[in-house]
Amino acid sequence: MTEQRLGLAPARIAGHLRAAVALAVRAAPGRTAVLALGTLLSAALPVAAALLTRAVVDGLARGATGPGWTGAVGALAGVGVLIGLGPAVLAYVRADVERAVALLAKDRLFRAVDTVVGVARFEDPDYLDRLMLADESGGRGPGQVIDSAFGVFAAALTVGGLVASLWTVSPVVAAAVLLSGLPVLAAELILGRQRAWTEWDISPAKRRELFYRDMLATEQAAKEVRLFRLGGFLRERMLRERRSAQAAEHATDRRAMLVQSGLATAAAIVAGAALLVVTAQSRAGAHSVGDIAMFLAAVLGVQTALAGAAAQAAKAIQALLLFDSYRAVLADPPDLPVPAVTRPAPPLRTGIELRDVWFRYGPNHPWVLRGLDLTIPAGRATALVGRNGCGKSTLVKLLCRFYDPTRGAILWDGIDLRELDPAELRARISAVFQDYVNYELSAAENIGVGDLPALDDRPRIHAAAGRAGMHELLAALPHGYDTMLGRRFNAPDAQATGMDTGVNPSGGQRQRIAIARAFLRDARDLVILDEPSAGLDAAAEHEVHARLRAERAGLTSVLISHRLNAIREADDIVVLADGAVHERGDHETLLAVGGEYATLFALQASGYQPAGA
Numbered sequence: 001m002t003e004q005r006l007g008l009a010p011a012r013i014a015g016h017l018r019a020a021v022a023l024a025v026r027a028a029p030g031r032t033a034v035l036a037l038g039t040l041l042s043a044a045l046p047v048a049a050a051l052l053t054r055a056v057v058d059g060l061a062r063g064a065t066g067p068g069w070t071g072a073v074g075a076l077a078g079v080g081v082l083i084g085l086g087p088a089v090l091a092y093v094r095a096d097v098e099r100a101v102a103l104l105a106k107d108r109l110f111r112a113v114d115t116v117v118g119v120a121r122f123e124d125p126d127y128l129d130r131l132m133l134a135d136e137s138g139g140r141g142p143g144q145v146i147d148s149a150f151g152v153f154a155a156a157l158t159v160g161g162l163v164a165s166l167w168t169v170s171p172v173v174a175a176a177v178l179l180s181g182l183p184v185l186a187a188e189l190i191l192g193r194q195r196a197w198t199e200w201d202i203s204p205a206k207r208r209e210l211f212y213r214d215m216l217a218t219e220q221a222a223k224e225v226r227l228f229r230l231g232g233f234l235r236e237r238m239l240r241e242r243r244s245a246q247a248a249e250h251a252t253d254r255r256a257m258l259v260q261s262g263l264a265t266a267a268a269i270v271a272g273a274a275l276l277v278v279t280a281q282s283r284a285g286a287h288s289v290g291d292i293a294m295f296l297a298a299v300l301g302v303q304t305a306l307a308g309a310a311a312q313a314a315k316a317i318q319a320l321l322l323f324d325s326y327r328a329v330l331a332d333p334p335d336l337p338v339p340a341v342t343r344p345a346p347p348l349r350t351g352i353e354l355r356d357v358w359f360r361y362g363p364n365h366p367w368v369l370r371g372l373d374l375t376i377p378a379g380r381a382t383a384l385v386g387r388n389g390c391g392k393s394t395l396v397k398l399l400c401r402f403y404d405p406t407r408g409a410i411l412w413d414g415i416d417l418r419e420l421d422p423a424e425l426r427a428r429i430s431a432v433f434q435d436y437v438n439y440e441l442s443a444a445e446n447i448g449v450g451d452l453p454a455l456d457d458r459p460r461i462h463a464a465a466g467r468a469g470m471h472e473l474l475a476a477l478p479h480g481y482d483t484m485l486g487r488r489f490n491a492p493d494a495q496a497t498g499m500d501t502g503v504n505p506s507g508g509q510r511q512r513i514a515i516a517r518a519f520l521r522d523a524r525d526l527v528i529l530d531e532p533s534a535g536l537d538a539a540a541e542h543e544v545h546a547r548l549r550a551e552r553a554g555l556t557s558v559l560i561s562h563r564l565n566a567i568r569e570a571d572d573i574v575v576l577a578d579g580a581v582h583e584r585g586d587h588e589t590l591l592a593v594g595g596e597y598a599t600l601f602a603l604q605a606s607g608y609q610p611a612g613a
């Protein structure tokens with residue numbers, strides 16, 4: 001990844017911690033409090049166990065049998081029960097908090113993604129990598145951050161308590177045991193950071209792996225993959241990405257294993273030496289048997305707690321660094337500038353003017369539009385014509401403000417699009433894009449998403465389908481308009497009915513459904529049809545075009561088609577070439593000029609003549 005790696009400045013970590021705690025408190029206040037209290041309680045238990053062990057063993061040595069001693073035994077047994085129960089109960093609460101946090105985090109993440117105004121961000125690999133990490137870490141990150149932070153705090157309490165108990169036996173030994181644990185802590189912190197970096201570094205490989213996986217296992221690619229025998233090729237590419245990700249993970253794990261085993265050995269040597277010192281001292285009568293018993297419990301406890309703290313700290317660092325991508329996506333600056341106070345997008349009265357528009361998809365991309373001047377008059381049909389790649393669809397994307405012109409301006413009744421609220425602007429537009437979407441939803445929903453308030457308005461949906469010539473066909477499906485369009489998922493009642501009710505519409509039928517979706521958005525000011533007839537048969541094309549003409553009457557429309565016959569009745573035909581308007585006029589005028597349009601039209605018309613005519 002080209003972007004800077006995640007940072008570890010203390011202020012940033014503190015900020016992430018605050019954000020994670022706030023998220024958990026928001027998502028599950030009661031359960032977070034239970035988790036915090038439970039964690040603290042579980043931290044105190046090993047200390048209590050060590051102290052009670054000393055009391056019980058010393059009592060035994062003294063031959064005590066009174067209520068005090070019996071109480072200590074009972075308390076020790078109780079602590080034992082709590083130590084046994086604690087992990088399972090805490091794990092249950094923790095998982096519950098994590099689920100609640102993951103849900104809220106996902107909601108916030110995709111709300112943030114929804115605020116992206118244009119589409120360029122979805123073509124930026126760095127953003128997509130960050131989004132993938134954010135989605136992954138948003139699911140488990142905040143919960144882990146909280147959990148690990150609590151864990152570190154609890155382990156620190158345990159260590160503090162046990163070291164204090166050890167201190168009463170031998171201050172030197174207590175200090176030695178504590179010091180032997182500190183390198184483990186430092187090493188785990190570094191390892192945690194390295195793990196986070198590894199995840200960061202391998203995210204492009206993971207995304208590519210997902211792409212190959214999709215190619216191998218989705219219906220869209222299945223035909224070509226089989227015909228071209230691409231299975232082995234794609235599988236190898238997928239595994240190559242997996243191997244490279246695994247190699248990075250393996251290197252990190254190996255480093256962790258070496259560091260951890262070295263440090264664990266050192267800690268064990270220190271504990272052994274301490275044991276020698278204390279047993280030697282006790283032979284000299286310096287310590288009671290209870291001291292020795294507590295010492296053993298405390299040394300074990302300190303080492304376990306330190307190892308636990310170290311592991312938790314490593315997890316916390318890793319989770320915090322991944323949480324960084326989550327917060328980065330949430331804090332991303334706007335991709336396209338939108339003023340704090342936007343101007344209302346009025347109904348289109350005069351038209352849209354593209355004034356000296358220059359556009360390229362990025363600084364390293366070639367210019368697509370080069371000083372384009374064009375007026376799209378209100379209430380008229382304007383057709384865009386031109387060779388592949390001349391910028392027709394690009395112009396449409398600029399009209400919807402999916403991108404801003406690199407230079408120049410687009411004016412909606414004289415108002416720069418950049419001054420309008422993008423949502424309001426888009427509410428005034430209806431469109432069938434060249435790469436329209438096939439939703440894996442029911443037939444009714446496939447049309448209804450064109451105008452969400454009408455999602456359940458069956459009469460309107462039926463009418464829109466009828467205008468696109470699809471009503472009879474959709475009504476006759478196994479579950480009518482509730483039939484799933486697509487066979488990737490079973491219908492919700494598939495198991496009960498034993499019927500796989502999803503259907504796969506043909507290409508042309510899908511295109512008509514996209515047209516119906518656009519028809520549902522009637523009463524819009526601007527209708528854009530980018531290649532609306534590409535997949536239609538001749539009869540369907542004629543029918544849809546007749547309807548489109550009727551639909552377009554009085555509306556402002558922009559129509560793109562390579563079938564010049566389909567757009568010959570447009571009020572204005574604009575031929576684009578070299579990023580600018582090359583010719584403009586109605587069909588008759590352009591034929592009379594004898595330029596590019598006339599040439600293309602003659603070429604297409606000749607294809608319909610009988611041979612030799």
Ligand SMILES: Nc1ncnc2c1ncn2[C@@H]1O[C@H](COP(=O)(O)OP(=O)(O)OP(=O)(O)O)[C@@H](O)[C@H]1O
Binds near residue numbers: 365368388
């Ligand atoms: N998202 C994008 N990122 C980078 N370049 C792009 C992008 N979309 C289109 N282009 C490039 O911009 C140029 C114009 O593409 P555009 O889709 O606007 O052409 P078009 O006139 O609609 O072509 P066609 O007739 O083939 O549909 C092409 O060179 C294309 O490669």
